[in-house]
Amino acid sequence: MTPTPSPIAGFEDWPAALRQLGRHEGHNTASASLAQALGVPAPIPAPPVTVRRAQVFDGVELQELEWQLPYGPLTKGYLLTPAGTKGPLPGVLWLHCHAGNKWLGAERLIDAGAETSADVDALQRNLYSGHAVANDLARAGFAVLVHDSFSWGSRRFLLNPPPERVAEGLDARRALWHQEGVQPTPSMEYNAAAALHEHTIAKTAGLLGTSYAGMVAFEDLVALDVLRTLPCVEKERVGVGGFSGGGGRALVLSALAPQVCAAVVCCMMTTFEGLAPSHLDAHSWLLATPGLSRLFDWPELTAVNTACRYLVQYAGEDPLFTPQGMHDADAVLGALAHDAPGRYTGSWYDAGHVVTVDMLQDALTFLADSLSN
Structure with missing residues (x-):
């Protein structure tokens, strides 16, 4: 009899690792509730990081990194800094989008010159206005880490x-x-x-007492710790951000990690009511953790980490969200930040589900202001 292919091939050690990791306890009552709802595994010490290679391209020093998590293959990441810069810099963990593209991970966010693949080039043109976001952030003066998260790229x-x-x-x-x-x-x-x-992964995660979003959040938390331990990073000045699924990841990460001072959520804000039923199929399991909506509406996650400033970018023509859901979320966010001026900025753009040049420039300005001394 021919053996049945494993439904978790490459991650056969995942179940045993989860039994050893325990559960994330959170940094306050709200974060504990979020961590429990997502089933986020307990934090681990930042793993040793290996630098595989380095190059300088167009004013940016680019290092390819690897680290090992308790399960699955090696994680690949990229550290980008302004070429020739000395001394610690404010750090940014920028999180890659979903985009229905798991062949690529964080490499979609970088420009590696002649080594940039046709797949990366096409994705950047279609979703990021032709920009390599990580390179732009580095040229703006940040130490930027981007990494492959659970089920993408090197973590496929x-x-x-x-x-x-x-x-x-x-x-x-x-x-x-x-x-x-x-x-x-x-x-x-x-x-x-x-x-x-992805449906199989979500079912497996549920049986193991976690969730698809919880596993991604765990790996993002590890990457945040990796960033904060790098000698080029001023660990008390760290922000996160992302577009689409990456923006949702940034929101969850900011709620779980009190070290995050600023977060950019681009094209990933709505109320849960605004998704059901017509827009459910437009989104992945990252936005559909069972039971989460009983505890938090999506915009309410910004209230978990009260020390974090938020820039939320809305695309008025975004087909993945209802206008009502986005406007309702904007109203909730404004009310939550009513007594804390500057904590929430909502920006609207005449665009579809893409990162425009204006969005990128506004994110750079926001992060520079939020992470300044």
């Missing part, structure tokens, strides 16, 4: 051969490609399989 699950249900869906996708005369690339094949496999 192995889906060749795919589990049975994923294989069935992938066969249907291949038949449609054939009918359309499309020759799929390896990244297209993987992303099609990964979209189906």
Whole structure:
């Protein structure tokens, strides 16, 4: 009998690791409730970091890093700093989006010159106005860390051969490609399989007492600690940010980590009521943790870490959110920050689900102001 492909190939050590890790206890009552709802594993000491290579490109020093988590393959990350800079800099952990693209991880946020792949170039053109956000942040004077999180890039699950249900869906996708005369690339094949496999990951996480969003949050917390331990970073001046799924990750991370002073949430703000039912399928499991909405509405997560300043960027033509959901969230956020001027800034843009040049410039200005001495 042919062995059945593992539904968690590459992460067979995940269940045993979770039994050893325990649970995140939070830094206050609200963060404890959030950590429990997401099933976030307990923090671990920042793992040793290996520098694989370094280069200077267009005014930015780029280092490729690796570290090992208690389960799964090595995590790849990139540290970007202004070339020739000495002394500690304010740090930024910028979190990559979901984008239905798990073939790529954090590399979508960097410009590595001639080494930049066609897949990265296409994604940057389609979603980031042609910009490499991490490079722009570094040129603005920050020490920037970007990393592959759970199920992306170097942290991908192995889906060749795919589990049975994923294989069935992938066969249907291949038949449609054939009918359309499309020759799929390896990244297209993987992303099609990964979209189906995310449901399997979420089910597995639930059985293990965590959640898909909880595992991503755990790995983001580790990356934040890695950033804060780097000698080039002033660990008391650290911000986080991201676009789309990365913006949602930044919001959750800021709530779980009191060390975060500033957070940019780009194109990822709504009330939960604004999602159901018509917009549920537009989003991943990162925004659909069972039971979370009984404890918090999405904008209410900004009230967990009261020391953090927030820039929330809304795209008025964003098809992934209802206008009502975004406006209601803006009103909630304004009310929560009513007694703390400057703690919340809501900015609106005439755009779809993309990072515009104006959004990026506003994020740079906000982070420079929020992380200044």
